[in-house]
Amino acid sequence: MDALSALIDGFRVALTPINLLWALAGVTLGTLVGVLPGIGPALTVALLLPVTFSLQPIEAFIMFAGIYYGGMYGGSTTAILLNTPGESASVMTAVEGHLMARAGRGGAALATAAIGSFVAGTLATAALTFSAPLMANAALRFGPAEYFALTMLAFVAVSSVLGESTLKGLASLFFGLVLGLIGIDPLTGEARMSFGIPELLDGIDVVIVAVGLFAVGESLFAASRVGGDVEDVIPLRGSLWMTREDWSRSWRPWLRGTALGFPAGVLPAGGSEIPTFLSYSLERRLAREPQRFGSGAIEGVAGPEAANNAAAAGTLVPLLTLGLPTSATAAILLAAFQQYGLQPGPLLFTRDVQLVWGLIASLYIGNMMLLVLNLPLVGLWVRLLEVPRPFLHAGILVLASVGAYSVNRSIFDVGLLYVVGGAGYLMRCWQIPLAPAVIGAILGPMAEQHLRRALAAAEGSWMVFVTRPIAATVLATAAAIALLPVVVRRWSGVDNRRRTQPSG
């Protein structure tokens, strides 16, 4: 297939002034909604679906793609500056990114997120350009057993965010897992732990868990410290931009994040969160100075941010080549295609050449626009930290509340957000890390569904996890990563230290 010449034709379509304008509108809108917690690209595109009645298909898709990529950029900004992840894929960004922001390195964190997203988005789009059909077919070999193995691998990442006390880290993880159990059991349709409350039948939205624990919990905790030891948030220290050292510590995580994110996005049930967990865990293990993690390590921002953007591009592979929507946004994009009477799939590439390649070309352009749009804004965003504390926290709480409300247009969800926020406050007081809870709430239901689908398809036989080579390999890798440090520690006799460690 002559992808290159088709791509050049695609650029001819995408580079017309009117289409550039649509791309700009899309990325701007996408960045804005990405910043707002609870409002993601899926909802935005869904709300904009009626424009398909008045726009040419190519114009609509260029704008929608801009919103999709923009949303991934925007989510990191609030995660870093306000410890309020806008999307579940930005939770890992908040962990190190916010620590960096508190230490006056917010500018560098935002810059590495923006450039990392650009690098990842561009490389992943290139992979989409040249290997889409091949990748999509390979991804179909992943069945429930393989996905279960993948979630187990992602669980290993939890160990890297457990914090100082393993027990407290596990408490956080199990809190998240219990939250994940709530709602209708998707495999039998029976309600579980919903206590007869219909609003709980769909489970607790991950956005509510993340925003509640991080944003509301953080604001309550900050209130408890008013008048006490003054919080030393330094808006800016040293250079606003990335230093030479930042660059040298960022570029490898960008590439590794892309390598993890793109395939995960291509997998029909991969999701954009798992690669961010894996990337964070990987960077922490590979870091030359692992002790920096926990006090603001730039690698911990660069990797996950690259991973979530690469995953976003990866999601377009099964959508365009097979017509399979594998994320909420992709499902809405599919609806948009169908409104035009277009059916994504193998035939799309031969029937609507102009549209497909125009769309792919616009992805490159959208990425470039996002970089140009976001880098100059870094300086402006960082000044957000100079807003007086009372107003800053008041603003965070209002935005978190309106975000929670708009997830389901339900006041119940706002109350739920506050309850989860209260739990987050208590966890902060008792020095229990927050990230494992969010990971548990995301991965728990995924792992259960894949496990049970795999067992159901195999008539309840656990042998599927051994006899299927991909599943077995991934599970073995997960076990090795999880157990190796324990074994090594035992051999070197360091585990005596644990007993003498003070509790709490």
Added chain:
Amino acid sequence: MSWKQPALFLLVSALTCAGVAAQPPEDHLVIVAPAAPGGGWDQTARVLQQVIERRGLARIVEVQNVPGAAGTIGLAQFVHGGGSNTRSLLISGLVMLGATLWNDSPVSLAQATPIARLTGEYEAIAVPAASTIGDMRQLVQVFRERPEAFAWGGGSAGGSDHILAGLIAEAAGVDPRRVNYVAFSGGGEAVAALLGGHIAAGVSGYSEFAPHVRSGRLRALAISSPSRTPAINVPTIRESGLNVEMVNWRGVLGPRGLPDSDRVRLTTLVRQAAHSPEWQRILAEREWSDLYLDGGELDAFLASETTRVTRVVARLRGPARGVPVVTGQRLVPLVVLSGAALVFGALTAGWIRARGQVRPDAPAANRRAVAGVVLGLVVFVIMLQPLGFTAAAAALFVLTANAFARPSTHRRRMWTLAIAIVFAVIVDLAFTRGLDLPLPAGTWFDSSHRGPLTTWTR
């Protein structure tokens, strides 16, 4: 689509409108889509909205999304809140009927007033191209031999795909409880699993399979329609000797206890919309079948459909026989809950042991400030519906800012209030105008019945 079509559209509707002005247009009509934007019910609501507005059957048509639990949350709000609002419609369908039965929901479709059945999609059964199963008869044979070993895949448990699998089992003389149905969270995931050969057969709306059937990756064995459609040309389930036919229908319901005169009025309005050329054109575009039905025929249809679905759901529920219960639905909750008990137990034990030793350097928490913020949150939740978003958000802002402020900054109170109001108004405008996401406007200020959710404040 070019710009000419919308223009033509308007012209046609303007011309036909003149002839249909038998009934005065409604002033304000609310269509509740019991799902998030983007899905089938939402799209039905929005298409209906456009057609009604373009034909001038109502002046303002508002679509409200009330998502949750396969439409049952929307249904509950509709039948409980919409008592006196005779100008609202709820999008409903087979999936909602199934969900109310599946969740033992306290509300039922029968509590609302049937208005019309609008569209629907027939379901198909497909296998991967490499499968040894060549037609529906063979499938039934393989399935009958060892039902538990035959993995069906489709959408969510209790949904239309699951119900069809149950109906097929029933007709084939297999206890529906022995159906090994693997539920996926969306059509896309189920089709991917089928393409990869991870399940034996897939059940889904035909349109989900269509592109893959055309490209030769999947083989459609049967369709649930009463007769073959020329465009699709797949044998019906009936042709294989099973007495099963089903359609995943969508329709509209009116409020609970709607007076007959109002029912007639709403039915006339929906009928005019559904018989319009605009509606027909959109149906053709999206490959939705026209299944319009109203009045007595609709009541009869709903009655027989409810009986049949109730029976199948009752037989599909209960412990599945294919997979042992312990490795099935109980395993993960058991592991999670016992793990949680263990970890929290250990944590509590640690605290009890360390209780005597209070760390001298632990800073005292500022309880007043925390209480101030909590007060703000409580006030927000209480005020949101009656007083509207702007007032509630401003109150939350002021209370939070005051909790954080030191006593020395009393003089700034007016400033805080001003900033709070400006901020709340900006956020409100950004959501309601910019994103077109409605926020509560305050039912105290609004005496007209804007929606079925606001009737309790009269």
